[in-house]
Amino acid sequence: MTEPDTIFKLSDLRRTYTVGSEQVNALDGVDLTIEDREFIAVIGSSGSGKSTLMHLLGFMDSPTAGRMEFEGKDVTRINGAARADLRASRIGFVFQSFNLLPRLSVLDNVLLPLTYSRSRVANQLELGMAALERVGMEHRYAHTPSQLSGGERQRVAIARALINQPRLILADEPTGNLDSKNRGRIMELFASLLEEGITLALVTHDHEVAGYAGRRIRMQDGKIVEDSKA
Numbered sequence: 648m649t650e651p652d653t654i655f656k657l658s659d660l661r662r663t664y665t666v667g668s669e670q671v672n673a674l675d676g677v678d679l680t681i682e683d684r685e686f687i688a689v690i691g692s693s694g695s696g697k698s699t700l701m702h703l704l705g706f707m708d709s710p711t712a713g714r715m716e717f718e719g720k721d722v723t724r725i726n727g728a729a730r731a732d733l734r735a736s737r738i739g740f741v742f743q744s745f746n747l748l749p750r751l752s753v754l755d756n757v758l759l760p761l762t763y764s765r766s767r768v769a770n771q772l773e774l775g776m777a778a779l780e781r782v783g784m785e786h787r788y789a790h791t792p793s794q795l796s797g798g799e800r801q802r803v804a805i806a807r808a809l810i811n812q813p814r815l816i817l818a819d820e821p822t823g824n825l826d827s828k829n830r831g832r833i834m835e836l837f838a839s840l841l842e843e844g845i846t847l848a849l850v851t852h853d854h855e856v857a858g859y860a861g862r863r864i865r866m867q868d869g870k871i872v873e874d875s876k877a
């Protein structure tokens with residue numbers, strides 16, 4: 648199966664929030680193309696629209712105006728079910744605060760996205776353990792999140808993002824809660840995923856982390872003000 652080289656094409660994309668009588672242009676006309684196997688760092692000050700952009704790319708939110716193409720198809724106005732389907736099957740998401748469910752084991756957390764996807768997976772446990780192996784956490788499969796360090800939790804969250812074999816991983820400040828040693832480990836892990844053919848877009852405040860990326864996008868007031876290749 649060959650896939651189109653262009654993953655996303657955003658044209659004049661806008662997302663406006665209405666709060667009381669005020670309008671916030673969180674994204675104010677963004678043009679962006681994401682190609683296969685790119686590693687993009689999204690930087691910019693707090694409130695510049697980075698998370699809003701990630702939520703749109705992750706099909707967790709819909710735009711107010713503009714156009715959004717995913718793998719050559721117009722997805723600007725797809726319905727909630729189609730959105731959920733793409734989110735579950737094509738994209739992995741990693742958050743700053745890990746977002747693991749505290750009562751579930753490491754393995755059950757990793758398997759959770761399979762519950763939401765429409766296709767039934769027969770060999771779930773094997774897939775879950777394989778994902779944990781990719782991040783070096785298979786020996787902790789029976790632990791609960793509270794029994795892990797921050798760096799270990801983030802590795803489990805990355806295994807969860809990998810379970811549906813996504814083409815693209817979106818990470819919103821994935822190293823924001825980690826010390827420098829764990830930051831380095833997580834970045835090495837992302838670099839190895841890139842080598843396996845996954846495309847990455849990650850938001851970061853950290854110049855060292857941004858240094859791993861081949862392309863850097865700076866946001867300001869809902870706009871892309873810089874887009875440079877390393």
Ligand SMILES: Nc1ncnc2c1ncn2[C@@H]1O[C@H](COP(=O)(O)OP(=O)(O)O)[C@@H](O)[C@H]1O
Nearest residue numbers: 664666671673692693694695696697698699700
């Ligand atoms: N759910 C929301 N409702 C209203 N305003 C929001 C919401 N989410 C974000 N905003 C506003 O949109 C702007 C961009 O936010 P965000 O994308 O979270 O920025 P960043 O991730 O770069 O810090 C900010 O001014 C923020 O206050």
Ligand SMILES: [Mg+2]
Nearest residue numbers: 697698699819
């Ligand atoms: Mg943010």
